[in-house]
Amino acid sequence: MKGFIVNDTPEVRTQKIGASLLITIDRPKARNAVNAAVAAGLAAALDELEADPALRVGVLTGAEGTFSAGMDLKAALKGESPEIPGRGFGGLTQAEGTKPLIAAVEGWAMGGGFELALACDLIVAAEDAQFGLPEVKRGLIAAGGGVIRLPKRIPFHLAMEVLLLGEPLSGVEAGRLGIANRVVPAAEVTAIALQLAEQLAANAPLALAAVKKIVRAADGAPESEAFAAQTREMTAVVASDDVREGMAAFAERRSPVWQGK
CATH class of the missing domain: 3.90.226.10 (2-enoyl-CoA Hydratase; Chain A, domain 1)
Incomplete structure (x- = not known):
């Protein structure tokens, strides 16, 4: 290996x-x-x-x-x-x-x-x-x-x-x-x-991290708290350069180049 x-x-x-x-x-x-x-x-x-x-x-x-x-x-x-x-x-x-x-x-x-x-x-x-x-x-x-x-x-x-x-x-x-x-x-x-x-x-690192954080926050929490945690994470993800890169890569039919920011 x-x-x-x-x-x-x-x-x-x-x-x-x-x-x-x-x-x-x-x-x-x-x-x-x-x-x-x-x-x-x-x-x-x-x-x-x-x-x-x-x-x-x-x-x-x-x-x-x-x-x-x-x-x-x-x-x-x-x-x-x-x-x-x-x-x-x-x-x-x-x-x-x-x-x-x-x-x-x-x-x-x-x-x-x-x-x-x-x-x-x-x-x-x-x-x-x-x-x-x-x-x-x-x-x-x-x-x-x-x-x-x-x-x-x-x-x-x-x-x-x-x-x-x-x-x-x-x-x-x-x-x-x-x-x-x-x-x-x-x-x-x-x-x-x-x-x-x-x-x-191959997937966006910020999105992967957000999924892990939301899953932890939602564990045993009321839905209202889980959705609040998800909103916080989603707000940060949507504002990232990686989201724009993901969309551009899709439109241009190429693999994305993630920066983790």
Whole structure:
């Protein structure tokens, strides 16, 4: 896979591939479990994505065929925190980034690993991936967003089954339930995620950011508040140079050149 490696730390690697930033959790011997170093690395990677105007989309994956086994329990017992204040588990689950993020899931996405995927905007899953929230088996709850987000993504009783039994779902089941946008052979997961990222990157960055912000603002809010938030975002988008460029490109039958302003 061609690309420019930007950050290569022991725990989290980033690589520029076109307008996408491929973010890889790299602790395969620990099944890419999240410790303090991984959380810090993911937070830094997301900052990198946000700061670079040439980057439009992030793709999050794990090294050597495993997305993430979740919280590193051994590290937690030593007092390490897998959370970043204000950003949540792994520096991601409560972060409010403006750019789309795609989870490319192979192997295990268990506990906090599943919650990292749920925090992304799109999910590409391997057919044999395993999604699960087994925290109740350890005396815990899925407090990195699993308890909050999963019942909003799939039917209530199915979400409660996953949360209360702690048993995993396959990638195929995740696709059937609508958790995963694409379900593909494991060897194709990252490539398909990057293809989706390329498609997303062709769209106007301000519009993409506005969609994310409105969706967050509308979550659980009365319609009047949701529409008010939408009006604020739409006002800014309509006043942008990108809107004029989009219209001109349509009229001139060419691809738009977005400036993000």
